[in-house]
Amino acid sequence: MRRVVIIGAGIAAMSAALTLAEQGWKSVLVSPMISERAQSVMAEGGINAALDTMGEGDSVRAHFCDTMAAGCGLADPNAVADLTAHGPETVRALASLGVPFHTTASGDITLRPFGGQKKRRTAFVRSSTGRQIVTALARACRREEKAGRIVRLSHHWLQQILTAEGRCTGCIVRDGRMGRFDVLAGPVLLASGGLNGLFGKTTGSVQNTGAATALAYAVGAACGNLEMIQYHPTTVPISGKRVLISEAARGEGGRLFLRRGGEKWYFMEEKYPELKNLMPRDVVSWEIEQVCRETGEDRAWLDLTGVDPAVFDERLEDLRAFCLEFLHLDPQKEPVPVYPGIHYFMGGVYVDRAHRSTLPGLYAAGECACQYHGANRLGGNSLLGAVYGGRRAAETLLRDDGPPAPPPDAQARWTAALREIENRPGRVSCRAAEGRMNEAMNDCLGIRRCEEELAAGAKTLADLSTSLAAGYDPSAGAPEQYLLERRLILARAMVDSARARRESRGAQYRTDYPKRDDGAFQKTTLARWRAGKTEITFADIPKEETP
Numbered sequence: 080m081r082r083v084v085i086i087g088a089g090i091a092a093m094s095a096a097l098t099l100a101e102q103g104w105k106s107v108l109v110s111p112m113i114s115e116r117a118q119s120v121m122a123e124g125g126i127n128a129a130l131d132t133m134g135e136g137d138s139v140r141a142h143f144c145d146t147m148a149a150g151c152g153l154a155d156p157n158a159v160a161d162l163t164a165h166g167p168e169t170v171r172a173l174a175s176l177g178v179p180f181h182t183t184a185s186g187d188i189t190l191r192p193f194g195g196q197k198k199r200r201t202a203f204v205r206s207s208t209g210r211q212i213v214t215a216l217a218r219a220c221r222r223e224e225k226a227g228r229i230v231r232l233s234h235h236w237l238q239q240i241l242t243a244e245g246r247c248t249g250c251i252v253r254d255g256r257m258g259r260f261d262v263l264a265g266p267v268l269l270a271s272g273g274l275n276g277l278f279g280k281t282t283g284s285v286q287n288t289g290a291a292t293a294l295a296y297a298v299g300a301a302c303g304n305l306e307m308i309q310y311h312p313t314t315v316p317i318s319g320k321r322v323l324i325s326e327a328a329r330g331e332g333g334r335l336f337l338r339r340g341g342e343k344w345y346f347m348e349e350k351y352p353e354l355k356n357l358m359p360r361d362v363v364s365w366e367i368e369q370v371c372r373e374t375g376e377d378r379a380w381l382d383l384t385g386v387d388p389a390v391f392d393e394r395l396e397d398l399r400a401f402c403l404e405f406l407h408l409d410p411q412k413e414p415v416p417v418y419p420g421i422h423y424f425m426g427g428v429y430v431d432r433a434h435r436s437t438l439p440g441l442y443a444a445g446e447c448a449c450q451y452h453g454a455n456r457l458g459g460n461s462l463l464g465a466v467y468g469g470r471r472a473a474e475t476l477l478r479d480d481g482p483p484a485p486p487p488d489a490q491a492r493w494t495a496a497l498r499e500i501e502n503r504p505g506r507v508s509c510r511a512a513e514g515r516m517n518e519a520m521n522d523c524l525g526i527r528r529c530e531e532e533l534a535a536g537a538k539t540l541a542d543l544s545t546s547l548a549a550g551y552d553p554s555a556g557a558p559e560q561y562l563l564e565r566r567l568i569l570a571r572a573m574v575d576s577a578r579a580r581r582e583s584r585g586a587q588y589r590t591d592y593p594k595r596d597d598g599a600f601q602k603t604t605l606a607r608w609r610a611g612k613t614e615i616t617f618a619d620i621p622k623e624e625t626p
Contacts, residue, residue, distance in 0.1 A: 083476055084109060084250055084263045086237050086291050087270035089117035090209070090462065091445030093216040094469030095268055100228040102477055107263060109232045109252050111286050114217040118272045118284035119465065122209025123325035125191060125201035127459035128166035132187035137198035139163050146460060149195045149359045150453020151585040152601045153304060156623035158432045162451050165467050170202050173466065176215040179204055181394065191394070192330045194458040195359035201459040206325040206398045209462060237291050238558055239493055240267060240298045240441065241485045247440035248485040251493050253558055260493065264485050268472055269295060269443040273424040277570050279517035281421040282314055282323045290562045292447050293569035295428050300438040302569070302606045303429035303449035306577035307586045309456055310526055312363035313381055314420030317405055321420035324381060324398070326458045329356045331394055332386045335363070335379050337370055343382070346370050361455040361586050364419035368526045380414035419526060423461060425452040425586065429605060434472035440482035442475065444468035454585025497557040505550030509563050512543050516570055523574060529590045533578045540571045572606040572613045579615040580604055
C-alpha cells in the first residue's frame with residue numbers, strides 16, 4: 080500500500096487523505112492537534128460556489144472573473160479556472176457528507192452575499208461554516224482510520240524535511256509527548272495552514288507557527304508572493320490576539336461607519352456605491368485604516384442594528400452569542416468596534432496548477448500554498464481552496480512516481496544538527512527572539528509599507544538570526560531553536576519580497592510606490608534560499624488556456 084505523509088489535520092489535509100483512501104492509498108496525518116482543533120474551524124462566513132440557487136444568473140465564469148479581479152492579476156488563471164469550475168460539485172459533495180448548509184424552503188442551498196462578488200454565491204452554516212465542514216470530514220476520516228487507510232499522529236511536530244538527489248524523500252517528526260524522533264518515508268504534502276506565528280497577534284491559530292513552510296523553504300522549495308498578507312477589515316482584540324467578526328455580518332446587511340461631526344459617516348457606501356461594504360477585503364481594510372488616520376480615531380464601527388431580527392436568529396446567532404459573551408455588547412442594539420487585523424496569507428509554498436512544489440516529492444495545499452488567490456483572496460474562496468486543493472493535490476500524488484528512500488543516515492544527521500546547537504558557547508533566549516521577530520514583522524508589514532520601515536525590519540531579523548546562531552537556549556531546547564532559526568529565514572524572505580515589489584497592488588500598499596505597475600510587477604514574486612541567503616526573482620503569470 081503506497082503511503083503519503085500529510086503535515087496538517089485541517090480541511091485540506093483531510094480532503095487529501097480521503098481522496099487517497101478512495102484509491103487504496105494510506106495517509107499519515109501529522110499535526111500538533113486533532114482536526115477539531117485545527118485552524119479550519121475558525122473559518123466562519125461560508126464557501127463559494129456558482130450554484131445560482133438564488134436565481135441571479137451566476138456562473139462559473141463570473142466566479143472566475145471575480146476571483147481574478149480580487150487577486151489583482153497575480154493568480155494563475157488556469158488554477159483559478161479549475162477551482163471555480165469544481166466549486167458546485169465540491170459544495171454538493173460536502174452536503175452529501177452531512178454539512179448542514181442553510182437551505183431555502185424548497186431545499187436548495189441558500190447563498191449569501193460576500194465581499195468582492197456581484198452575485199450571491201457563498202453557501203454557509205450560520206457563521207460557523209468551517210467548524211461544520213471539519214466535523215463532516217473528520218467523521219468520514221474516522222471510518223478510513225478504522226479501515227487502516229488513515230493513521231493519525233496527533234501531538235506530533237514536523238522537524239525536518241528530508242531530501243536526496245534533489246527530491247523530497249520524507250520527513251522527521253517529533254512526538255510531543257514522548258520526545259522521540261521518527262523518520263517517515265514517502266512523498267510529503269504540506270497542509271499546515273498560514274504563517275500566523277511569524278506575527279503573533281493574528282486571527283489565526285497560535286499552533287500555525289509557519290515552521291512547516293519555513294522548513295520547506297530552507298531545503299530548497301520556492302515560496303511565492305510572501306508579501307501578500309490579507310488584513311481582514313473587521314477584527315477585535317481579545318486575550319492578546321485578534322478575533323474575527325465574520326464577513327457574513329456585512330453580507331447580511333452590516334454597515335461600516337465612523338462618527339464625523341456628531342453623525343454616522345457610512346464611508347464605504349459613499350466611496351463605493353456599487354458594492355459598498357462588500358468591496359474586496361484589501362480595499363475595505365485600507366479604507367478603514369485611511370479614514371481612522373484622517374479622523375484620529377483608533378477604530379471603526381460595524382452597525383448591525385438595522386439587520387432583521389429573523390436574520391440574526393437564522394444566520395448570525397453564533398456571531399451574536401460571541402459578541403454577548405466576549406465583547407459584552409448586543410450587536411442587535413449597539414455597533415461593534417472593529418479594526419483590520421492579519422487574517423490570511425495569500426503567499427506560501429509556490430506550487431503549479433497540480434499542487435507540485437519546485438522540490439519534487441513535496442506538495443502543498445490550503446493556506447500554506449501560493450496558488451489561487453494572487454494579491455488578495457476573495458472572501459469565501461479559502462474553504463473552497465482547501466477542500467478542492469487537498470483533493471487536487473491527492474489526485475496528482477496518485478499519478479506521480481514515488482520518491483527514493485530517505486538516506487540511511489538521515490536520523491544521525493538530524494541528531495548531529497541538534498548537537499551542534501547544544502554545543503554553542505553562548506546563551507540566548509528563544510522566547511525573547513520570537514517576540515522581537517513578531518514585533519518587527521508587524522511593524523514593517525502592515526497595511527502601509529515603505530522602504531525605510533522594511534529595511535529596519537530586515538536588519539532586526541538579520542541581527543536576530545546572527546545572535547541565535549551564536550548561542551543556545553536550554554529552556555527551549557535544540558528542536559525548538561532549530562525551528563525558530565528556520566522561521567526567521569522565512570520571515571526575512573517575506574520582508575525581502577515586499578522590498579522587491581516596488582509597487583502597490585492588492586494586499587501590498589507601498590507609500591513610496593503608491594501606483595500599480597503592471598509592466599514590471601504583474602508577476603509572481605519568487606523567493607528561494609540559496610547559499611545561505613534569499614534570492615528574489617519574478618515569474619510570469621501563466622497564460623489562460625482556451626477551454
